[in-house]
Amino acid sequence: MKPVKVWDPAVRLTHLAMGVLVLGAFLTAEEDDTLPLHMKLGLGLLGIVLFRVVWGFVGSTHARFSDFVKGPKTVLTAMRAMVRGKPDHHLGHNPVGAVMVVTLLVLLGVVTLTGITMGLGPDWSGPLAMSKSTLHAVKEVHEGAAGALPVLIVLHVLGVILSSVLERQNLIGGMVTGFKRADDGHVEPASPGALRLTAGFLMALVLAAAAVFGLWRVLPVSEAAAAPALLSTYEREARAESPAFTGFDAARGRTLYFSEHPTKNGPTSCATCHAADARQPGKSPVGKRIDPLAPSANPDRFTDAAKATKWFDRNCTQVLGRNCTALERGDFLTYLSSL
Template sequence: MNTGSEFRAEAPAQKVLVWDAPVRVFHWLMVFSFAGAYLTAESERWRLVHVTLGYTMAGLLVFRLVWGLVGSRHARFASFVRGPAAVARYLRGLVHGQPEHHVGHNPAGAVAIVALLGLTALVTATGWATYSDIGGEWLEELHEGAANAMLALVGVHIVGVLLGSWMHRESLVAAMVTGRKAGRPEDGVRSTWRSVAVLMLVAVLGFWALQWQSAPVAGGPDAASGFTAGHDRDDDDDD
C-alpha cells in the first residue's frame, strides 16, 4: 500500500522541494571529502590534506546524525529507513520494471545510506586511531579495508542512482543539486534551511583554514611528518 510519500512511477506530478539545503551541502561535502581523502591516502606529501578531510567526514557524520533526528521531513531517518519487507517489495518492483516512486529516499537507497554512514564512522575512527599510533598494524589494515568497502558501496550507490533516474524518468543527481523532485504539493518541505547550510560551510571552511595554518613549512623539519605528535617517531628514529 502506498503512503503519502510514494506513488507509482507513471503517476504525474509536479516538482516540489524535497531536499533541504543542509542535506545537499552535506552530500556534496561528503563526496568531495571522501574522494580527496581516498586519493591522498598513500601520499606522505598530502598527509595533512588526508587527515583534514578525514576529520571533516567525522564532523559531517555527526551533523547528519543530528539532522536525521531534527531536520526537515525527508531528511529524518524516520521518514525513509524501512524494514526488510519494504526493501524486498521495492526490489521486486525494480526487477519487474514497476518500482514504487518515493519522494524521499527509496527503501533500497536508505539501506545504502545507513551503510555508508556506518562505514564513515568506522573509517574515521580507525583513521584517527591509526594516525595517533593506537592499535597497531591490524587497525591500519582495518582502516584501509573499511575505506575500500566504502568505495565499493559508493559505486553500488551510483549505479542505483543512475538506474533509478532512468526508471523514474527524473535525474536524481540534479535533484540533489536543486533539491526538487517529482511529487505532490503536500509532499514538499516548506523551508530550505539555508542558514543552517551556510553555517555548515562556514564551519568546514574555517576548520580547513585552521588546518592550513598548522601545515608544516615546505622543506622544514616537520614537512613529512604531518602536524600531530603521532608522527614524532620519525624524528626519534634519527636519534
C-alpha cells in the same frame, strides 16, 4: 507531476562535501608527505558525517532517517517493484536507496573513526597509548573499510541511475537543485517549523564543530601539535628506559647538539651539519643544503615520526657511534623546540 522541494540545502551540501572529501582522502592516502592533509580531510569528513547524522534526527522532513529508513519487508517489496520495472514513487529516498545511504554513513563513520584512532596512536606519535597489535588491527579495519567505499559508491551511483530511468526523473539533478517531481495527488507532510529547524541546525553544527576542533588539537595535523606529540612518545619511551626519568631538559639537548665526537671525518657534532644556530640551514659534508632543524624555522620538522626516527638512528650512529636513547631524543627535541 509537479516539482516539490525535497532536499534542503544542508542535505545537498553535506552530500557534495562527502563526495569531495572522500575523493581528496583517497588522493592523499598513500604518501607520507600528504598524510597531514589526509588527516585534515578525514577530520572534515567526520564532521560532515556527524552533522548529517544529527540532521537526520532534527532536519527537514525528507532529511530525517524516520522518513526513509524502513524495515526489511518494505525494502524487499520496493526491491521487487524495482525488478518489475515499476518502482513505487517515493518522494524522499526510496527504501532500497535508504539502505545504501545508511551503509555509506556507517562506513564513513568507521573509516574516519579508525583513521583518527591511528592518528592518536603511537605510530603517528599521538597521545593514545595503544599496543602495536591493537593499532595494527585498527589499521586493517581502516584500510578494509576505505577499500569497500569505492565499490559501494559505484553501486550507489548505478542505483541512482537505475532509479532515475525507472522513475523517469533525474535524481542526480534533484540532489543538486533540491527538487523532485511528485505525483499530482501527492500531499507533502507538514515540515518542522522554521524555529525548530534553526535550533536543530545549530545543534548539529555545534556538535560537529566541537568534535572536529577538539580532535584537531590533539591530532598531529597542525604543525604546532606535531612536535609535542612526538615528545610524548619519547617521554613514554624514556620512562620505559629508566624509572628515574623526571623530564626532558633543553640544556642537556643543547650539550648533545654541540658536543664533538671523534669520527672518521674528524671531530663531529650535530652542529657540524645542522649549523650552530639550528634555525639556520645547515650543510652536509658534500656541501648539500640541509633545511633548518628547529621547528620554529621549519614547521615540517618532526611532523613525521618515522622520518625523525630514521634520521636519529642514522645521525646518532654516525656521530656518537651508537643510537640515541629516548632521553637524548627528547632532550634534543626540547632544545630545538625552545629556539
